[in-house]
Each structure stands twice: as C-alpha cells, then as structure tokens.
Amino acid sequence: MDFGTVAATWLGAFFTLCILSFLYKDNPFFRFAESVFAGVSMGYYIGNTFGQTFVPNLVHPLFTPPAGTPREWILVIPLLLGFLLYTRYIKKVAWVSRFSLAIYVGYYTGVNMMQKLQGEVLPQSADTILSFWRAGTFTNVGEWISLLVVVVGVLSVLVYFFFSAEHKGAIGGVSRLGIWFLMVSFGAAFGYTIMGRISILIGRVIFLINQWLGIGNGGVA
Amino acid sequence: MRKHPFPEVSVAAVLLLLAPGYALAQASEEITWGLRMENFAALILFVVFSGVVMTFIRLARGGRDLYIRRIAGLNAVEEAIGRATELGKKVLYVPGIMSIDEVQTLASLAVLKHVAKHTAQYGTPLEVPNKDPLTYAAARETVKEAYLEAGRPDLFNEEVVNYVTYDQFAYTAAVSGKMVREKPAANFLVGSFYAESLLLAEAGQSTGAIQIAGTAEVAQLPFFVTTCDYTLIGEELYAASAYLSREPVMLGSIKGQDIVKFILLCWIVLGILIFTFIGNTAMRDWLLPH
Amino acid sequence: MDMMERLMNLDRRWLYLLVGLAAVIPILAPLNLPVNVSRPVQDLFDRVESLEPGEIIMVSFDYGPSTGPENDPMGDAIILHALARDLRVVVIALYPLGGVTEAREELERCVGDLDPPNGQIASERFPDKVYGRDFIYFGYKDGGLAAMRLMSDNMHEVFPADFYGTPLDEYELGREVQGYDNVAFVMSLATGIIGEWWANLVNAQFGTPVAVGCTAVSAPKYFAYYRAGQMFALLAGLKGAAEYEFLVSQKYPQLAQITDSFIYNAGKGWDVQSVVYSIITLFIIIGNVAFIVERRRQKRGM
C-alpha cells in the first residue's frame, strides 16, 4: 500500500474514534473533529458545486462554449439573480436580494404544489378505494380484516387531522382511534429502523478492524 | 391580497422571467394548445382546492368567526420560550436541513418568525444554525424582521442566524455539540429532517431542554415523537403559522383545506361502497392519471 | 435513590457501552447464533441447485457502501454458490453511488484479484475458473429503468464493453449474453427502489425470473412482491443473508477455504443485530418493570 492510502486510513481511524468519543462526553477531540468536519465538508461542497453545477451549467455554455456552439447569453439572467443575493451586504439596495429568494420560492412552490396533489393526494386516495367483495374475500377472513384495517386506519388518521372540529363526541372517538394508528405506526417503524442503523455501525467497526488494524479479508468498503 | 398597484411592473416581470426563455425554447412541431389530459384529475382537484380555500379566505376577511382546535405542540411554544427566559438561557431553533424549495422549510420559517418575535420581546437569546444557504438567507430576513416588529432591532447580529456547513452530518455534529456545550433551555426542531432527526433530538434530550419538533417526513416522525416533548405531525406543521398568528385570512385557508379533506373523505367512502356493492371502479380510476 | 429508580434513570452511557461491545465482539469471535431458514431464502437456494452446470445467472449490484454490511454478504454468497455449482456469473451494477466499486470488490473477494486487460484472468480461488468464460463483470450503467428495458434484447448496446473496457464480443461469456433470454435468472442486491424495478419491469414485461436481496428496512415492501409472485425468492436484510450463507456453507464445505479469510460475513452481522436487538429489548422490559413497580409504590404511598 502506498503512503497516501495508509495515511488516509490512519486519519480516517483517528476521526472515527474522535466522533465516537462524543458518546462518552463532549471533549476536545470531538470538538476538533467537529470543526474539521464542518470545514472540510464546506470545502467539499464548494468544489462539488463548481465541478457539478457551475462549470457544466454556467461556465461552459456562457463563457467557454465548445467550438461550433453559440454562447447561451440567456444564462446571464440566473447569473444576475445569483449576484442579487449579495446585495444584502449593501444597505441601500439590500431589498433587491429578496427578488432571487422570491423567484426561487415561487417556482418550487408551484412545482411542489402540483407534485403533492398529483403524486400524493390522488394516488394515495385511489389506493384506499378497495372492494370488500373481491372473489374469495369472505372465505379469507384474514384478508378481509386487513382491508378493513387499511380503510379504517387511513380514514381515522385523516379525521384526527381535522382542525375545524373539536375532538369531542364521535369525532373525538374516531380521532382517538387515529392516534392509536399513528402510535402503532411510530412504534413499529422505530423498532424496524434500528436494523438499518445497526448495519451502519457494523460498517464502521469493520473499517476499524479490517482496514485500520489490518485483520482479515474485509467486506464493507 | 391587495391589487398590485403596478400593472406595468407585472408586465416587466413576466418579460424578464418568461419571454427570453420562451422565445429561445426549441419548438417541437406536433404540439399545439391543449390540456394535458394525464393531469386532468389534478387540474380538477387544483381548481376545487384553490376555489374552496380562496372562498374561505374571503369569508374570513369578511369577519366570519373561525374555530380551530387546540394543537398542543403550538400551545407549548410560549411555555418553552418562557422557561428559557426564566433560566436566562438561549432558545435554539433548527429549521430543518432542506432548502426553501421544500414547503416544510417555509412552514418552519413562519413558526420561526413567531418564536423570534417572542424571544426579542423578552430579550431572550436566540440562535438559528443553518445547513442550507438559501434557508439561511431567508431565516436571516425572517428573524431580522421579527426583531424589528418586536421593537428590538438592536438585539440582532450576524450570529443569531448563522451558517454552519452544507453537509447533513457535519451540521448535525456541530449542532449536537452546541446543544451539549451551551445547554439551550428550549430546542425547536421544525422543518424537513432526515437521518439526523434522532441525532439532534437525542443530544438535545440529554441536556434536559424542552423540545418541540415538527416535520412532515413520515420516516422521521417516530424519532421525534419518542424523544421530544411535543411534535407537530405532518399537516399540523403546515397549519402552525395560521394557528400561531390567529390571522383570520390564514385561518380561513385552514378551514378551506378541511373542507377539501372532507370532500375527499366522502369520495373515498363512496368509492369503497360503490366498488364493494356494484363492482364499479370508476371513482378510483378517476383519481388516477387518465 | 433505590434500585428501581436507578434502573429507570440509568446513565445512557452504559447502554452505549453494551451496544458498542455487541458490535465488536461478534466480528472478532463469531457467536454463531441460530438461523432458521425461511421459505423465501430456501427458494433461492433450491433454484440455484436446480440449474444445470453451465447455465448463466446475472447478479446486479444495486446498492452503495452505506448498506454494504447487509448487501455485501449476499453478493458473496450468491457468487460463491453459483461458481461452486459450476454456473456462470454475469455481474453488473446499476446503483449510481458506489455500486460499481461494490460489485468489483465483492467479485474479487470471491474469485481473487483480477486484471484482465493485463492478462490476469484466472481465478486464484477457483482454480478452473477464468474471467470472460466462467464469470464476467460488465460494469456500471446509469439510467435505471431505461437501461433495464434496453437490456432485454440489446445487452451489448447497454454494455458495449466490460468494466475494464474490453468489448464484450472478445469474451466467450460476453458474446453469449445478448439479453435476458440467455440468463436463468437475475439476482438484484438492492438498497432502495431498483429491486422493485426488476420485479415491476423485467419480471412483469419480459418474464425473466427475478430474486432480490434487499435491506431489512425495505423488506416489508419487498415481501409483498414475493407474495404476489413477482420475485421467486427474497433475502431480507442480514437475516436473509445469514440464512443463505448458512445453506451454502452447509452444502459446500470446501468454500470455507475462501470464506475463512473474510473478517465479515452475514452470520457475524446477524450476531451483532440479534445481540443489539436483545439488549434493547431487555432494557425496554427492565425499564417498564421498574416504571410499573415505582408507580405502584407511589400510589400506595399516597
């Protein structure tokens, strides 16, 4: 192994242990790692933004177009909008910096609103319109109960979210049921997610044992 | 909303935004004016939804009294700030890790405005660390304005709303460290969160802070519900600013949204009945792309 | 403070210590906790056993490093099993973030180091197996669904060359695989949605048998596909991987020569997961017992 790889492994192990030490308590090693982490990650994203966004989407088409293709002058507009963000440092024209924020928010609000209605409300509602009279349903009680649970669950949770009615009487009862469904979901999802988290930890342990201490033929990169 | 006083400004804006792009767009020859039929159901939903919501906004403006049920997490906001004030400790407000292209972030900023106004009134220190730079820019405007409205612009400085880093976990490390070191009396975790939800909430919990969370990310809700004192679940987050501001116009939109929810509920129930007893799937199929 | 109260408010660091030990110890000294082989896993094993020597299977690496602990051992087990059965293996990668390195690392872990462009094509670990004839690595292709659709009968358009840049036609196995018709089944090792695509698209439209090795977190979703018959087998998380690994090692003890050098395998991961889960479960129960006792006592005190 070359020096670069060895050094990277040792540094990686050092940082791994620094972060893990936070579990015991806050300490200078963690604080050091935290600062380096913030700095390095920021530097990484600066490089990444230039490499992945500015160079291909702005610099190449506007400033250095490949031979034979015209300059895309229209990109002056987003460039300008980007610059406008910085007018906030000049008191007199600081209000102009809102322009870029407004367009950005407006555009995505429009996109997201459609996405929520088309991609979430409609299909999720459609999936809830089930038939209790499917062939074989009544012979298979388990299936029938499952259908019932789905429908009751969706509807009661929706009722829980009604804001204009007080949670009293019938609505109170149904929304209480809705809360119970939420609790089943939260408990189950919590218990289930632990598995994924454990495998992340295993990844770190193998890094330390295999790559750093050099024991065994590793697995997880 | 009032009428825009500058029609010429509107025209200018359209030209600035749309015209050059529109003119340069590569035209494909087959397509002409028309409706996108695959989105027709969404169009109807959009029209009904906007119509109902705007009607209720109008009614509310006309002075109709609108009732909204209690939302425990939101009643606790002032209690949390009050406790921070008593203890002389800071309030930490985390607006999620996403940019302002995410509606949850915008909903969070609306709550932030309310929180910032109160902390400014009481002179309680507030800190808003950010992961996304645009959210940072917007949060800064929001807090600055809130301080101004509370009559304490003197309390605002560049450290109240600050920027940490663009990486999810580096941000989490920095904020967790801050929680443990500075022990804020109240932590707000409101907005769009991913895997860091539990890291932040558990670090905050270990310091004994009052924690109020809110998100619509279904996968993260279990972690907030188990580690925070109050959690705004999904739709409650979006209703928060209306609830906190108590402005009739806002409450009107919540009312309108409830009506649409009710229509949808009836549609689902009717659809199930028809499907079950007549075997007709029209009501379901209609909701899907045509 | 009495014991019950102390238990209820136990310093969380004790729990951290236990979780940490539970993650380290089984890796160094396997506990070999029992695995009960479940139906969806047995299905995969039986299918591989039922194939004739020389038939081709396709293994798609559709995950990245973060789920390596779950997916890596599945990749190892299926490749080792296939080669031990004298099946031929085509490896591809469709996951954009790191699938390409995962596939290469797991392949080399099983067959030994490779460098086909420079002539190192014989497997160190399977003496009679050769790159390009018995196994091959096509590399990574982006575009997910589109690529999968095109692969059905235009494999060489999707992968004009193998991972090392050699045109597929220069290898016997490369020439032979023109589309899904040439493979007995596809095994997708998936983090997220790509495994669902294999079922929805490739199985549904082209009738290619599909098996999936998924992460535990996405298992319930995949289980529904398995029940609907859209995939003939399913390895779910570390548990599924450990079961399959167990079946393979039982049937082919000679593979131990290779697998003994692995510091990590699904069995160890399963040990870690089981122990951590047991610790957490135990603590939840202890916490509740303490809580209930304490509450009773308070009530009586009043």
Next chain:
Amino acid sequence: MYKKQFPLLLAFLGGAIPIISFFITTPGDRLKVTTDTLQDWMLIIAGAALLLGVVNLFQINLRKISTRAKGWPNALWLLLSLVIAATFGLADAFGTSVFGIWGGDVAFQWIQDAAFKPLQATMFSLLAFYVASAAFRAFRVRNVEAGILLAAALIIMLGVNPYAVKVLPFLPDATNWIMNIPNAAAQRGIIIGAALGAASFSLRILLGIERSYLGLQKGE
C-alpha cells in the same frame, strides 16, 4: 411600496409558470421547455447562495479568532480545513493541479477518503447507539398511547430475535403484517393530510399571505 409588492409578484409568477405548464400545452410545448429552463436557473441560484454561507462562516469564525473567544483554535481549524478542501476541490473542478504538485482530482479524493467520508459515516453510525437509549427511555407504559407504541415496537423487535422466533414462530409474519397494513395505513393518512396542508400553505405563499420567508410584515 414596490419594494414589498414586487418580490411577492415574482413569487406568484415563479409559481404560476410551472402550474400552468403542468396543465396546459402551448404550441411547440414551449411553456414546458421554458419551465425546464427555469429549473436549471434555480440550480445556479442555489449554487450561488453557497458563498453566502461561506461569508457568514468567515465573519463568525474570524471574529472568534481575533477576539480569542472560547474555543477559538477550533475556529481556526475549521477555516483552515475549509480553505484546504476548497482549494483542492476547485482545482478538481477546473481540472488543474494544486501548486503544480498534486493533481486536483487526486488530492480532492484523498481528502474525501481521509476525512470527509469517515467523519460522515461515523456520525451516521452514532444512530445505532441513540436508537438504543431513545427506545429505553421512551418505550414506557405511561398511558394507553405509549402502551400501543411500546407493544408495536416490541412485536417488531422480537420478530428479528432468533430465540423469540423459535418460541413464537408467527412473529416474522406479524412483523410484515404490522408494517404493511396498519403502519402503511397510518402513513398514508399522514401523507394525504400533509400533502393537503402543503398545498394550502403553497397557495398562501403564491397569494402573498405567507411572507415571513421574505422578512415582510403582513398586509404590506
């Protein structure tokens, strides 16, 4: 007046364009193409904003260093590692070398392997510990709701325990049922409700009723 109105108008238009193009086709499908172009512009705006963050980072940390505030050496480390990583990153982006010694791409990759990736993965892995402590503390039978939460979690957790499954062989099936039926139902309810809430919030933004993100007062 226009200082306040104009941004709200921009937001309205910015939103109206994708909405209209979602429903309507225009000759040559130009509106759709224009909307897609807007999307590319947004990426550039978001990228440009990154430096806003950097400016603030320098403001805060340079002040810490110059006033020798508590923890100032860490502020120094932060800025130092930022500058180094950004230098290598920019060298990589523009395909040059750093000081003519290292190739930008190699150096940038090395920084990722030595610091960025291990730090990221380890921070993520802390979750394995935190789920344990959170579960221990939160899953107590305080009331009916907490009891349901606990029961659901326990069934799932026992479902992956090899010994528990030996005694109660139905547990894995119960796990799948809970995840696919009641859990999915509740999630669907949350998603539908939240999507309606988000749509209503979006409408308030487009109409200029919600404006706190711009730092505007109501009714201006």
